[in-house]
Amino acid sequence: MAVVRQSGPGRLRRTAGRRLGRANWAAGVASLVWLAFVITPIYLMVKDALQTTDSYLDGGPLSLPHHLTGHNFADVFDRGFTHYLINTAIVTVASAVLTVLLAFPAAYAIVRSRSRAVSGVFRLFLAGLAIPAQATIIPVYLMITRMHLYDSLTAIVLPTVAFGLPLSVLVLSSALRDVPRELYEAMTIDGSGSVRLMWSLALPLSRASLTTVSVYSALNAWNGFLFPLILTQSDEQRVQTLGLYNFQGQFSSNIPGLMAAVLLSALPIFVVYLFARRWLVAGMAGVGGK
Amino acid sequence: MTAALPVARRRGVRAAEKGTDRAARPGVLWVLPATLFFMLFAGLPLVLVAVLSFTSWNGLGTPAFNGFDNWTRMASDPSVLQSLRISAVLTVLSWAVQTPLALLLGVWAAGRQRNRAVLSSLFFLPLLMSTAAIAITWLTLLDPNFGLAAKFGPSIGFPDGNIIGSSRGALGCIIVVVSWQFVPFHTLLYQAAARQIPKSLYDAATVDGAGRVRQFRHVTLPQLRNTIVTSSVLMLVGSLTYFETVLILTGGGPGGATNILPQHMYMTAFRDYQMGYASVIALALVALGTTLSMLIVRFSGFAKMRSTLEGI
Numbered sequence: 001m002a003v004v005r006q007s008g009p010g011r012l013r014r015t016a017g018r019r020l021g022r023a024n025w026a027a028g029v030a031s032l033v034w035l036a037f038v039i040t041p042i043y044l045m046v047k048d049a050l051q052t053t054d055s056y057l058d059g060g061p062l063s064l065p066h067h068l069t070g071h072n073f074a075d076v077f078d079r080g081f082t083h084y085l086i087n088t089a090i091v092t093v094a095s096a097v098l099t100v101l102l103a104f105p106a107a108y109a110i111v112r113s114r115s116r117a118v119s120g121v122f123r124l125f126l127a128g129l130a131i132p133a134q135a136t137i138i139p140v141y142l143m144i145t146r147m148h149l150y151d152s153l154t155a156i157v158l159p160t161v162a163f164g165l166p167l168s169v170l171v172l173s174s175a176l177r178d179v180p181r182e183l184y185e186a187m188t189i190d191g192s193g194s195v196r197l198m199w200s201l202a203l204p205l206s207r208a209s210l211t212t213v214s215v216y217s218a219l220n221a222w223n224g225f226l227f228p229l230i231l232t233q234s235d236e237q238r239v240q241t242l243g244l245y246n247f248q249g250q251f252s253s254n255i256p257g258l259m260a261a262v263l264l265s266a267l268p269i270f271v272v273y274l275f276a277r278r279w280l281v282a283g284m285a286g287v288g289g290k
Numbered sequence: 291m292t293a294a295l296p297v298a299r300r301r302g303v304r305a306a307e308k309g310t311d312r313a314a315r316p317g318v319l320w321v322l323p324a325t326l327f328f329m330l331f332a333g334l335p336l337v338l339v340a341v342l343s344f345t346s347w348n349g350l351g352t353p354a355f356n357g358f359d360n361w362t363r364m365a366s367d368p369s370v371l372q373s374l375r376i377s378a379v380l381t382v383l384s385w386a387v388q389t390p391l392a393l394l395l396g397v398w399a400a401g402r403q404r405n406r407a408v409l410s411s412l413f414f415l416p417l418l419m420s421t422a423a424i425a426i427t428w429l430t431l432l433d434p435n436f437g438l439a440a441k442f443g444p445s446i447g448f449p450d451g452n453i454i455g456s457s458r459g460a461l462g463c464i465i466v467v468v469s470w471q472f473v474p475f476h477t478l479l480y481q482a483a484a485r486q487i488p489k490s491l492y493d494a495a496t497v498d499g500a501g502r503v504r505q506f507r508h509v510t511l512p513q514l515r516n517t518i519v520t521s522s523v524l525m526l527v528g529s530l531t532y533f534e535t536v537l538i539l540t541g542g543g544p545g546g547a548t549n550i551l552p553q554h555m556y557m558t559a560f561r562d563y564q565m566g567y568a569s570v571i572a573l574a575l576v577a578l579g580t581t582l583s584m585l586i587v588r589f590s591g592f593a594k595m596r597s598t599l600e601g602i
Contacts, residue, residue, distance in 0.1 A: 142353075
């Protein structure tokens with residue numbers, strides 16, 4: 001239906017960059033099919049989370065929601081999910097902050113330095129993009145146990161940050177390249193050294209990319225599964241993704257409870273998406289950005 | 291990308307800088323923290339995994355060197371070969387499913403129309419969920435008793451609705467779930483790239499009388515060549531991450547039907563506690579990923595990175 005609105009005057013201007021003047025019906029229909037495929041699991045997840053177990057079992061997957069209840073959420077909280085969410089939040093904030101603290105000075109130096117060693121570092125990070133985290137879990141496990149960090153939140157943060165660094169450095173350095181050289185010179189005349197140049201010139205001018213990188217690393221940490229899986233064990237140190245995995249074993253007969261936990265785990269990000277879609281999408285497309 | 295910048299031009303810029311620019315230049319110290327951190331927690335493990343492949347270690351105590359034992363064992367291990375085959379099938383099939391979908395969706399979503407903007411914001415929703423959340427949600431959908439699978443299974447050849455529990459259907463389920471999860475990301479790549487295509491190309495094509503399909507074939511597709519390569523590399527290398535989905539959805543089963551290589555490695559390491567042997571499998575993973583992406587880069591001419599703006 002929305003497709004129809006596209007015809008009429010003003011269309012040419014509005015669709016600058018598009019090809020033909022008439023609406024693409026076939027694509028419109030196909031996109032609605034895809035929409036159904038994308039939305040159905042999310043809709044069912046939300047619906048089940050709000051249902052009582054009885055009405056879930058009786059109603060079948062396609063029934064309309066009835067007997068709405070918030071009981072499942074209370075149930076999930078009772079089982080310590082709040083604690084998992086707090087753990088995840090700690091890991092997320094620590095990872096994002098550490099990533100930015102490490103990556104920004106490095107990116108700044110990569111763009112500004114004339115040292116050969118620094119350009120070598122840039123190539124190192126380029127190559128580092130290709131290291132698959134899955135293939136390193138055994139030595140990472142060995143190192144973390146040797147450092148007596150096994151089953152701690154720190155254990156999750158360290159490799160998570162390390163594997164996020166290459167992309168973060170790349171994104172930040174490509175943003176810093178756009179800062180005009182003349183500005184550095186102008187500030188130098190005012191007597192600024194490298195630290196001041198970074199702090200009051202490079203930093204403010206690359207705020208957009210900094211947000212991108214923070215969002216990207218935060219999202220990665222929030223949704224991380226592999227490192228928590230091999231590096232933590234106790235209920236005390238559990239993050240939400242592992243909590244879900246664990247519930248999935250326990251809740252076999254309580255699907256609404258399980259779905260309530262899934263919904264809770266994604267809710268903070270859904271809310272951010274609602275209010276700061278641009279930043280979130282930029283953060284997710286980090287790789288695609290030129 | 292920056293590495294592709296013509297060296298000559300960079301040198302030229304540098305020479306010009308030397309004359310006029312006296313702004314302070316940061317030294318090596320600035321990159322040291324990030325580099326050390328990265329080398330310690332990502333670089334060193336890569337070296338260690340190679341070392342561990344020559345040891346026998348049960349996860350406790352100290353790894354003991356055992357020469358080429360793990361290597362010879364892998365060479366004659368049918369289960370590794372089997373895993374390799376399943377990985378290849380899964381990787382190729384999910385590439386073949388995701389690429390056309392993401393490409394068409396991305397080009398479509400690149401349009402600035404209002405309905406497209408609204409719909410694409412919904413298309414990106416799966417990007418917000420963790421692999422664990424996605425896999426668990428789909429697991430309930432695929433439940434043969436109470437899920438959607440009970441309803442639709444019979445009409446696609448699974449009378450008992452147990453698609454995920456059958457060796458025929460399990461791999462298909464994984465492909466559907468990873469497509470649901472990852473197509474949005476690749477759509478994002480194609481959307482951004484399609485928006486960069488100069489409008490003049492389409493205008494010229496329209497003047498030449500090319501219809502929508504021909505414009506897509508002769509303008510859009512060639513212009514997206516670099517993105518297709520980027521997206522494919524990310525997909526093929528990223529297929530290692532399907533491990534998390536497999537672990538939650540099927541655990542490699544039924545009967546090893548979805549036992550992809552990373553899953554096999556994980557089980558060997560953290561269920562059987564044969565860390566040394568698992569390290570050989572891990573190395574095979576690294577080798578495979580690197581070779582694959584290098585092959586694509588070579589055969590697609592990506593290394594040359596011909597500008598798509600040539601001739602404009």
